[in-house]
């Protein structure tokens with residue numbers, strides 16, 4: 001039922017730097033997993049139905065390692081502000097509205113319709129601090145066919161009254177209630193612990209989240225060292241902590257045995273960089289958000305050289321676009337500015353490296369995801385790049401460059417997630 005073959009021009013990363021390409025080749029799906037890429041279809045697969053995508057590109061589905069579902073409604077607004085003012089003036093008032101389930105339903109449906117049309121197949125998602133709204137978002141995402149990790153946000157300080165949680169005990173009780181409700185409820189949707197960031201979370205809240213993590217072995221997502229003013233604020237809130245990253249680590253919420261993704265990581269101190277590396281933190285690089293909020297440029301080359309797993313995030317609404325093709329294009333662009341203006345030893349990202357970040361790099365947070373080698377989960381998109389005006393008769397990597405920089409959702413013709421077409 002779930003077994004078939006896709007025929008077309010195939011491209012995926014085998015390593016950070018290398019693309020595998022195959023023109024007029026077969027990609028076999030068995031039980032939701034890739035059985036490999038073949039120039040000639042092996043005898044044992046000849047009985048499978050063939051989906052003919054001749055002349056089109058077959059690529060791994062893209063992975064958004066960091067996105068805020070409730071912020072979709074106001075993306076592109078307030079972009080003349082920096083992080084803390086933008087949170088205060090735009091984010092917190094909007095997120096407060098998600099107390100209202102009817103409002104939440106409309107807003108979340110718009111967000112999901114957008115990502116369903118686009119190239120992303122998996123996302124790691126912030127909801128809001130509200131339990132009913134978060135469960136609703138998870139129900140809607142489950143129905144979408146996409147695969148996601150979703151977090152009820154924890155925030156018990158430094159936000160206005162309708163949004164801030166009453167105290168640590170309330171936040172923790174809500175988190176436990178949410179987890180009771182969603183555990184075992186879905187096939188494609190799973191919970192992830194989500195302390196918003198250190199300024200939003202008291203020490204008591206962080207302590208309690210660490211206990212929940214220990215009990216339930218959940219993954220963790222948060223923000224780290226995004227903006228210089230934010231980092232100074234964290235230093236004043238936690239004067240005895242060695243770095244911003246150490247503030248999560250102090251509560252067992254920073255990698256090691258705990259799969260952890262931290263958005264941004266733009267301004268790591270030496271101590272923080274070492275801890276990110278030691279604890280194998282996934283860095284969600286969010287270049288468009290870092291441009292829009294004038295946060296800075298993350299040292300992605302340094303992370304890659306250190307063997308730190310890096311993926312890409314849209315960070316909607318810091319970023320205005322959900323597509324991870326756009327994040328790849330922006331990641332290449334900002335890496336050139338970083339090299340030119342900040343560190344001439346940090347070579348700009350190549351196209352293959354940017355494609356790696358948005359597929360295998362982020363995909364590794366979900367397991368064997370983001371490639372087509374045998375055994376990988378079968379997430380694939382079919383892109384008709386012939387529709388993009390301009391030069392044709394190009395090599396597959398050249399065609400990929402046009403897709404990364406120029407395509408939009410109209411060229412995404414088919415989309416498969418874990419072997420199921422959506």
Ligand code: GUN
Pocket residue numbers: 068083087091196197223226289315318
């Ligand atoms: N830091 C804390 N909350 C947020 C948020 O919603 N967006 C971004 N970009 N950074 C944050």
Ligand code: FE
Pocket residue numbers: 066068223263315318
């Ligand atoms: Fe964010």
